[in-house]
Amino acid sequence: MSRPKNPDRRGERNPVRLGEQGFTLIEGLVALAVVAAALGALAELNGQSRRATLAVEHRSALAAAAGMIEIGLPGRDQLRDGERSGVVDGHRWRLQTTALPASPGTPWRPHRLSLQVQGPGGETLQIETIRLQPQAAQ
16 A cells, blocks of 8 residues: 555645635734834833933932022021022022012011022023011111
8 A cells, every 4th residue: 555645635634725824914014013013102102201301300400509509698687689690510590689578567578589590401490489588677
């Protein structure tokens, strides 16, 4: 008894139909498109995260510069109206001091302080506050 060399002729193996053994070209392209879209979304999230981190770092540097400027401000008794400016750690700053009307009978006179700090990259931080100065006895 001789065996045939091609088992498909005798029907011992099912013939392979087109498309049943693997992916078609269209299915492969769709899968690649889905993967590309997912990678694009991940890249966008990474970029947003990096930009947010840089923004926080710049804001922290502005706040640190503002803190150093505040430490260097004159005390309450030496507070004068007007404008001052300078540079600290590459950050330009401007301070405007304005006396506000005092309430009658109070020992304090309020002064409005407006501090603007500009970083090397152009970002700005504006701080507004009130300082109280002892009034001269009347």
